[in-house]
Amino acid sequence: MAIAYKISSVRPVKAEVEVLAIPRQDVKSQWVGWPKKAVDKLKKELRRRGWQAQWSQVEILAEAKVGRATLLAMIGLGQNENSARQQEALRRGMASVVSEAGRLGLRTVGIDLLSNSLGADMAAAAVEGIEMVSYGFTAYSRKLAKKQKKSSINQVVLLCREEQAMAVRRAVQQTKQLMKGVELARDLVNKPAGDMSPVKLAKEAQGIARRSKLINVNILNREQARREKFNAFLAVAGGSAEEPCVIHLKYVPIAGNNKRKKLWVVGKGVTFDSGGLSIKPAEHMELMKSDMAGAAAVLGLFAVLERMALDVEVHGLIAACENMPSGTAYRPGDVLTALNGKTIEVLNTDAEGRITLADALSFAAKSEPNAIIDLATLTGACLVALGETVAGLWSNNEELKQKVVQAANQTGERVETMPMPEEYESKLDSPIADMQNIPSSRYGGAISAAMFLREFVGDVPWAHLDIAGPSYVEQRYLTYWNRGATGYGVRLLVRLLEDIAAK
Known part of the structure; x- marks a missing residue:
């Protein structure tokens, strides 16, 4: 089932998603659009867990509900990493988040890119990770096809700044096309x-x-x-x-x-x-x-x-x-x-x-x-x-x-x-x-x-x-x-x- 992608500039607490992924270089990073009270609460919990935004590290916060999201997922981009390394961290992190969402039967995932200046590039990396992990070769098994459908998300909301929205939308569309080629290659080999x-x-x-x-x-x-x-x-x-x-x-x-x-x-x-x-x-x-x-x-x-x-x-x-x-x-x-x-x-x-x-x-x-x-x-x-x-x-x-x-x-x-x-x-x-x-x-x-x-x-x-x-x-x-x-x-x-x- 194809995943629908939506671009939005609403504040994270207003996003209509069940899971919210939050990529950060460190705990002290900017939290654009977040209420101070919510940020202080999250930072306190992250310090308690010892999360340091290590590269590609994912920390699931099932108890820390923010807005409509029932599950928060911190994704570490690593400190002092270049843009390519940050993008790979996000690919891997979003794959982990989407897998966990599917396991829990959650269908809508949001990504907070409001605090990232590389909005379009990060959006493309996120879509790549999501599409790759969501792939399943089920052509020869109804059982596998049913299992795949049951554990799949159906919508991703990318939260970005208004001035980045057009570039992010273009990056998402182009990446979706690119991933069709990757999917074809996987099908042929499988x-x-x-x-x-x-x-x-x-x-x-x-x-x-x-x-x-x-x-x-x-x-x-x-x-x-x-x-x-x-x-x-x-x-x-x-x-x-x-x-x-x-x-x-x-x-x-x-x-x-x-x-x-x-x-x-x-x-x-x-x-x-x-x-x-x-x-x-x-x-x-x-x-x-x-x-x-x-x-x-x-x-x-x-x-x-x-x-x-x-x-x-x-x-x-x-x-x-x-x-x-x-x-x-x-x-x-x-x-x-x-x-x-x-x-x-x-x-x-x-x-x-x-x-x-x-x-x-x-x-x-x-x-x-x-x-x-x-x-x-x-x-x-x-x-x-x-x-x-x-x-x-x-x-x-x-x-x-x-x-x-x-x-x-x-x-x-x-x-x-x-x-x-x-x-x-x-x-x-x-x-x-x-x-x-x-x-x-x-x-x-x-x-x-x-x-x-x-x-x-x-x-x-x-x-x-x-x-x-x-x-x-x-x-x-x-x-x-x-x-x-x-x-x-x-x-x-x-x-x-x-x-x-x-x-």
């Missing part, structure tokens, strides 16, 4: 692989293009992909009965601008990864439906691009296939020729994502764009190194790398910059081909995978995000994530494109 084949992924792309005047799509089937020399990708696809697809989306704004930047976003699109002949263990193999989370992020981005009205030409590329064992599967020991002419010795068919991306990145690099970004659930090694909430970032261009880091900081989608040491290059040396698809050492696997991809982008500025950790989680590591797909990357990409378009 669907069982049997219902999300490469062809069905292509149909999603066609639906996005059909609903937009500024986006077109070109789908290559197996034979068309072969004519375009996607031979490495097709080798991976060879073991599956499912038809592989190369999906190329293109967004071009209407306004003429000869100096407009051109950027390619490439998503790994292995809709199910059994490991191929180098088959995976049975335990947790069902989670390999999520091996197309990079592709889902690309589709989530394109679902909202037109509404974001960004002045940048964006190409999305997904080489979609399954990696399955069969009599027609590619084998360890095979030598493949990628689209850019480089040869790859296959030592392990479960290192297939980098092989599909080799062709996709080569295809993107041919057009000499300003930058290429790829998102891929590429390595378990990255998950081991960085855990479940942080993506690894590799780049051959310092300026692009810093832009990705900045976008990640602004959206709370964490990345950690990673190295590509020259001395590791020899790990990919093959005795019979230009390179091998896995390193000769068991260590630094995520680094070697990134260095493998670098061989296919030429001199084009490129950034690689290994999203194996944060794209799909089995526990609620962040308050606004639920078990399953997170939609990681959609918000980051939009923010990155906004930055690129502005310059």
Whole structure:
């Protein structure tokens, strides 16, 4: 059920809400619109509890009724934190508040932004946290759908100053549109692989293009992909009965601008990864439906691009296939020729994502764009190194790398910059081909995978995000994530494109 958002400038004690969230940097912060008596009472209770507005800390005050609200929730923004950190604190805090409200059967939540000078940005962060935690994948269960409806809020009232109301309203509307892209990405990843084949992924792309005047799509089937020399990708696809697809989306704004930047976003699109002949263990193999989370992020981005009205030409590329064992599967020991002419010795068919991306990145690099970004659930090694909430970032261009880091900081989608040491290059040396698809050492696997991809982008500025950790989680590591797909990357990409378009 969609949540209704209302913008209001009434005093907090007059707000018609059951729950009132109060974000503060410290207890001594301004309390605009609050009666002195109520403020003194709240401060006394907070001092008694020892609440110091620690970053993202939520303190529920069930007894301290103010106005019509039966429950107050203090959200700590942290002292001396920058605006991006405050926004992330509010995302996490509002997710906690909304979860508690749903658990108690309360349906209307207010947010006091009257005392915050960053009203629009904070409003956007609050909506992101609310929408993310309110998501539920219930397509296959009436029981889950009923439970989801029972625990959902239906209205949020954002209290802000009158002079901020227009900016806050605009921020809320834009954020609601953005979150539709995040929701689409989560839905695509959460669907069982049997219902999300490469062809069905292509149909999603066609639906996005059909609903937009500024986006077109070109789908290559197996034979068309072969004519375009996607031979490495097709080798991976060879073991599956499912038809592989190369999906190329293109967004071009209407306004003429000869100096407009051109950027390619490439998503790994292995809709199910059994490991191929180098088959995976049975335990947790069902989670390999999520091996197309990079592709889902690309589709989530394109679902909202037109509404974001960004002045940048964006190409999305997904080489979609399954990696399955069969009599027609590619084998360890095979030598493949990628689209850019480089040869790859296959030592392990479960290192297939980098092989599909080799062709996709080569295809993107041919057009000499300003930058290429790829998102891929590429390595378990990255998950081991960085855990479940942080993506690894590799780049051959310092300026692009810093832009990705900045976008990640602004959206709370964490990345950690990673190295590509020259001395590791020899790990990919093959005795019979230009390179091998896995390193000769068991260590630094995520680094070697990134260095493998670098061989296919030429001199084009490129950034690689290994999203194996944060794209799909089995526990609620962040308050606004639920078990399953997170939609990681959609918000980051939009923010990155906004930055690129502005310059």
